[in-house]
Amino acid sequence: MDGMDEQRAERWTADQVLALAPDASSRKAGTVLAAAARWSGTGVSGTAVWGLCAGSGSVPYQAVVDTAGPAFRCSCPSRRFPCKHTLALLLLWAGGEVGSAAHGGGRPGWVTEWLDARRARGERTSPGRRGASGGGDPEAARRRAERRAGRVAAGATELEQRLADLLRGGLAGADREGYRQWEETAARMVDAQAPGLASRVRELGALAGSGGDWPSRLLEETALLHLLARGCLRQEALPGPLAATVRSRVGFTVDSAEVLAGPRVRDRWLVLARHDAADDRLTTRRTWLHGESTGRTALLLSFGAGGRAPEPALxxxxxxDAELAFHPGARPLRAALGSRHGAPLPGRVPPGxxxxxxxxxxxEALAGDPWLDAWPVVLAGVVPIPGGTVWQVADADGSDAVPVTAGGAGAGAGLWRLAAVSGGHPVTVFGELGHQGFRPFTAWGGAGAEPVPLTV
Incomplete structure (x- = not known):
């Protein structure tokens, strides 16, 4: 009996399955296909779930899921990930309509082949093996790092001069030349290999002329950008964690393999929320986790290109039960997912x-990292209060409240979904708290309640 069979696949709910869908059309199509008559050869063994789905051709599609990942494979030509067939298979399994392989002669060969290949890939790409195989010429890497550091420093110096010229000319007239001056400055930061500085310059350009109080908001953001540029130029004088934060905000990245080679934190991590944001070329997935014993919150960032959804799809x-390695910083949040132990279990309502x-x-988080856009929090015992243009969430006793902000497609529907979960009663809500308010992602209606995602 292998490791896959020693673990038992804990059954998910239909809502957890549908939360994996890459888009609304896949969610709808998967629901339609979740009919037992469309499927044959289904089975469960350990953390593997599989089946054959009749399609338009003579050969049925082979779909298999490793729920410990989760990871998916389907022989259909769809570029969506997971596809409608794997979603339908999981919906059948969640509804108890996929039987154990013990009654059907064990796992098919194509399922075993895929699982074995996954295990082999995991062994080849484990942090220990990566470190043993080497990573190129260390001296050449050091020279490249020095050259980039020099270019970034030159870019930060130029940015300081441009900000001084902007203030000297007066912020009230910063909108007269249009967006061209900001884009030209941002391009200079890209040339200096400082994408974080370029992004913040573009944000300044979007503020100029936007709303009646835009000069004051522009002054605030200009001050933060000045602080970041000064920190970049004086990294050696900063405490180590703050210097790491400055480097990440400027645009220096740390490879996940390097992070995983350092200290790890093992805990039982509850998946609080998952949110995908897509543009024309890239999909960015943000997955929030909460440690049961440590009480720490972690953010997993992953990216998918070419229309493919990122992994992991938790x-x-x-x-x-997993190990996380946190990226360095004054307020460490971002983490890399390391080894997992055993199959996932149903989670409880998080403490708030x-x-x-x-x-x-x-x-407190802002004091350590003044460039923070938002901070993850779990609010407990709060009631959503609908409003015309501004919603609020308030403590049940009415002692304190915070405005709700929700952006992107489906934002309004998410707010009404929160109101429906509450029904006027206190709920637990996870979201991001920023200077504009609280953005909710997931709600729990009470003790033992299932999580309800509020974003699409």
Missing amino acids: PVGLNL VPVAAALGAYG
Whole structure:
């Protein structure tokens, strides 16, 4: 009996399955295909679920899922990931309509082949093996790093001069030359290999002339950009964690393999939320985790290009026994997912805090990292209060409240979904708290309740 069979696939809910869908059309198509009459040869063994789905051709599609990943494979030509067939298979399994392989003669060969190949790839790409295989010429890497550091320093110096010229001319007239001056400055930062500085310059350009109080907001953001540029030029004088934060904000990245080679934190991690943001070329996935014993919150960032959804595709509400390695920083949040132990289990409602305590936590986080856009918090015992243009979430006793902000497609539907979960009663809500308010991602209606994703 191999490791796959020693673990038992804990059954998910239909909501957890549908939360994996890359888009609304896949979600709808998967629901339609989740009919037992369309499937044959289904089975479950350990953490593997598989089946054959009749399609338009004479040969059925082979779909298999490793729920410990989760990871997916289907022989259909779809570029969506997971495809409608794997979603339908998981919906059947969640509904108890996929039987154990013990009653059907064991796993088919194509399932075993895929699982073995996954295990082999995992062994080849484990952090230990990567370190043993070497990583190129260390001296050449050092020279490249020095050249980039010199270019970034020159770019930060030029940015300081441009900001000084901007202030000398007065912010009130910063909108007269249009966006061209900002884009030209951003391009200079890209040339200097400082993409973080370029991104913040573009944000300044978007502020100029936007709304009646834009000069004051532009002054605030200009001050933060000046602080970041000065920090970049004086990294050696900063404490180590703050210097790491400055480097990440400027645009220096740390490879996940390098992070995983350092200290790790093992815990039972609850998947709090998952949110995908897509543009024409790239899909960015943000997955939030909460440690049961450590109480730490972690952010997994992953990216998918060419219309493919990023991995991992962790359903909201699952509880993973796993190791995380945190990226360096003054307020470490971003983490890399390391080894996992055993199959995921159903999670519980996470512990939360009232509004005042959440605001205090956000303030402390800003003191360590003034460039933070938002801070993850779990609010407990709060009630959503609908409004015309501004919603709020308030403590059940009415002592404190915070405005709700929700952007992107489906934002309004997510707010009404939150109101429906509450029904006027206190709920637990996870989201990001920023200077504009609280953005909710997931809600729990009460003790033992299933998580309800609020974003699409």
